[in-house]
Amino acid sequence: MNIVVCVKQVPDTATERKLRSDDKTLDRDAVDGVVNELDEYAVEEALRLKEAHGGEVTVLTMGPAKATETIRKALAMGADKAVHLSDDALHGSDALSTSYAMAQALKKIGFDLVILGSESTDARTGVLAAMLAERLGTPQLTLARKVEVNGSAIAIERITDYGFDKVEATLPAVVSVVEKINEPRYPSFKGIMAAKKKPVETLGIADASVDGSAVGLAAAYSEVAEFAAAPPRAAGTVVKDEGDGGVKAADFLASKKFI
Amino acid sequence: MSEILVLVEHVDGEVKKVTLELLTLARTLGEASAVWAGPGYSEAAKAKLAEYGADKVYVADSDEIVNYVVAPKAELLAKLVGDKSPAAVLVAATTEGKEVAGRLAVKTDSGVITDAVGLGEGFVADQSIFGGGVNVRSRVTKGTPIVAVRPNSTAPVAAAGAGAEEKVEVAPSDAARAAKIVERVKEEKGARPELTEAAIVVSGGRGVGSAENFAIIEKLADSIGAAVGASRAATDAKWYPHQFQVGQTGKTVSPQLYIAAGISGAIQHRAGMQTSKTIIVINKDPEAPIFEIADFGVVGDLFQVVPQLTEEIEKRK
Ligand SMILES: Cc1cc2nc3c(=O)[nH]c(=O)nc-3n(C[C@H](O)[C@H](O)[C@H](O)COP(=O)(O)OP(=O)(O)OC[C@H]3O[C@@H](n4cnc5c(N)ncnc54)[C@H](O)[C@@H]3O)c2cc1C
Ligand SMILES: Cc1cc2nc3c(=O)[nH]c(=O)nc-3n(C[C@H](O)[C@H](O)[C@H](O)COP(=O)(O)OP(=O)(O)OC[C@H]3O[C@@H](n4cnc5c(N)ncnc54)[C@H](O)[C@@H]3O)c2cc1C
Structure with missing residues (x-):
């Protein structure tokens, strides 16, 4: 089975994230880049499926040159090879152009299964998997907490408000995973060393048949008009429980007319 | 004023509170049209939508729409966008609502804003990003604005709309039937309000x-x-x-x-x-x-x- 796992480099959530004042895009230079947490679960699931069914796992990342760090991490976990879609023309792409460019790259790579995280920690739009399924004309098997492949049949458990749905489809398909699905492995020393020798192919937009006028900031379908740091929350009152903590909390609720 | 489509969220035939919020928002920006997708539609549901300002209620109440993952809802909305040329489409910013919005954006070649916490004149959306650290105002610049609005972004206010019903006949395409829901498993919920909607x-x-x-x-x-x-x-x-x-x-x-x-x-x-x-x-x-x-x-x-x-x-x- 030919599995492509989409991995995004995001700013470390523990650092202060900012938008750039010039073009109002995420300032990716100002902060450390890490693998989007949920994508580690996507990589793990891809590796488990490969271990069970054979095949190959390819990492796909779209992002600036420094996103190679993220690719190495996924390779160190055990992925076989990587494709890095990287081109200055892609800077500032919104969800629509990102999904377009990634769909083009996926067509070039070829796949039986595409696996994504269900959401990135920076933009958090949670739309990419659905958009890819729409563009590629493949089944959308998103928000999976369990994935089972049997020949060309694939079944998932999709998380819902009320519990979960059992969903069935036929490969090729696009899957997104939630963090309940598995426990990602840590790269071993051997894995880290091996990753250095694994092939990473860098594609510019032309290599992936991406139309340059359909991506990047200029082609975006939406714009950030303005932004500002959120005003800090007014410092609250903190009391130590002296046996009356619950009563004091109730007093506060009453002062705010909740009770 | 032009029409704004609001995708109705409903459970067991009951309209969810977030939909009343979206209708309230839509009314301030145009004429609100509710879009009902899936089974469970009733006169009572229509009355509720009209009570909160729906001038029109488009009804596509076949089972087919909910028996496949997301795609049929996006097809239904895309058809309505084509037929009615609305000024905007609003959905609830739930995980599924955002997926519907994403597919609809691709289908209609339109921009999408996810997770708006407010929406004003010109469909300028407020977003709270980076875990609440930064406030952004953004807007769609191409196609029909598609905005996923977070529940509890506004208080629902009743104001009667005409509630004119129009049936929409749609059968999901083969492509939209690719991911079939074969079973729905309900885990206990109890009588408490729903998490995302609760005050x-x-x-x-x-x-x-x-x-x-x-x-x-x-x-x-x-x-x-x-x-x-x-x-x-x-x-x-x-x-x-x-x-x-x-x-x-x-x-x-x-x-x-x-x-x-x-x-x-x-x-x-x-x-x-x-x-x-x-x-x-x-x-x-x-x-x-x-x-x-x-x-x-x-x-x-x-x-x-x-x-x-x-x-x-x-x-x-
Ligand atoms: C990819 C990813 C996604 C994640 N998504 C989520 C998510 O969606 N939601 C989420 O919540 N977390 C998420 N996490 C996990 C998150 O990082 C934290 O691990 C988690 O929120 C910790 O939960 P906690 O605060 O209950 O536990 P802890 O951090 O262990 O905190 C427990 C707290 O309880 C206090 N405490 C203990 N006993 C008492 C007592 N008797 N009385 C009063 N106080 C007491 C302690 O002082 C402590 O502050 C995610 C992590 C990853 C990597
Ligand atoms: C704060 C903020 C808000 C934004 N809001 C919007 C908006 O409202 N509308 C809009 O159109 N655009 C928006 N964008 C732009 C959006 O971030 C990019 O288009 C992004 O590449 C895709 O969105 P996402 O990361 O939210 O994807 P999600 O759908 O949240 O990501 C899901 C999964 O897709 C995969 N993935 C995502 N991006 C990549 C990548 N570059 N390479 C490899 N795999 C990837 C990963 O597996 C990830 O887990 C926003 C950007 C920021 C920084």
Whole structure:
């Protein structure tokens, strides 16, 4: 089975994230880049499926040159090879152009299964998997907490408000995973060393048949008009429980007319 | 004024509160048209939509629409966008609502804004990003604006609309039938308000210690008419079902009041509750980061404080 796992480099959530004042895009230079947490679960699931069914796992990342760090991490976990879609023309792409460019790259790579995280920690739009399924004309098997492949049949458990749905489809398909699905492995020393020798192919937009006028900031379908740091929350009152903590909390609720 | 489509969220034939919020918003920007997708439509449902300002109600109430993952809803909306040329499409910013919005954006070659917490003139959306650290105003510049609005972004206000019903005949295409839902598994929910819609949420974390102890959290929630939430530490430990997880990979909630007991306030938890209007924290560790965003905090043992608070609330009713 030919599995492509989409991995995004995001700013470390523990650092202060900012938008750039010039073009109002995420300032990716100002902060450390890490693998989007949920994508580690996507990589793990891809590796488990490969271990069970054979095949190959390819990492796909779209992002600036420094996103190679993220690719190495996924390779160190055990992925076989990587494709890095990287081109200055892609800077500032919104969800629509990102999904377009990634769909083009996926067509070039070829796949039986595409696996994504269900959401990135920076933009958090949670739309990419659905958009890819729409563009590629493949089944959308998103928000999976369990994935089972049997020949060309694939079944998932999709998380819902009320519990979960059992969903069935036929490969090729696009899957997104939630963090309940598995426990990602840590790269071993051997894995880290091996990753250095694994092939990473860098594609510019032309290599992936991406139309340059359909991506990047200029082609975006939406714009950030303005932004500002959120005003800090007014410092609250903190009391130590002296046996009356619950009563004091109730007093506060009453002062705010909740009770 | 032109038409604004609002995709109706409904459960067992009941219109959800977020839809009434979206209709209220749509009315301030144009004429609200509700779009009903899936079974369960009734006169009562129509009356509710009209009561909150729907001038039109498009009804596509076949089972087919909900028997496949997301795609048929996007097809239905794309057809209506083509036929009616609305000024905008609003959906609830639930995980599924956002997926519908994403597919619709691709189909109609339109921009999409996810997770708006407000929407004004010219469909300029307010977004709260980076775990609440930055406020952004953004807008769609191409195609039909598609905006996913977070529940509890506005208060629903009744104002009668005409409620003119129009049936829409759609059969999902073969492509939209690619991912078939073969079974829906309902996990216990009880009589409490739904997590993302609730005005008050009481959440418990690792500090609660066990599944049995969650009864303390539930009692507090019931005393004040709240939904119950949980941190990932609590859902991972199987003390509480996963669909109640609040946070980055759980539900995003934005209630009037959020009470966190035994939760440290990891960034991933805060990402799901930071836009709550008022936050109360109960934690025995004064250094817990969750105190940084508390309007009122009690440093103490939740097993003392929470039952006392519950008792006080019952007393003062
Ligand atoms: C704060 C912020 C808000 C934004 N809001 C909007 C908006 O409202 N509308 C809009 O159109 N655009 C928006 N964008 C732009 C958006 O971030 C990019 O288009 C992005 O590449 C795709 O969105 P996402 O990361 O949210 O994807 P999600 O759908 O949240 O990501 C899901 C998965 O897709 C995969 N993935 C995503 N991006 C990549 C990548 N570059 N390479 C490899 N795999 C990837 C990963 O597996 C990830 O787990 C926003 C950007 C920021 C920084
Ligand atoms: C990819 C990814 C996604 C994640 N998504 C989410 C998410 O959606 N939601 C989420 O919540 N987390 C999420 N997390 C996990 C997050 O990082 C934290 O691990 C989690 O929120 C911790 O839960 P907690 O606060 O309940 O537990 P802890 O951090 O262990 O905190 C427990 C707190 O309880 C207090 N306490 C203990 N006993 C008592 C007592 N008797 N009385 C009062 N206080 C007491 C302690 O002082 C402590 O502050 C995610 C992590 C990752 C990597």
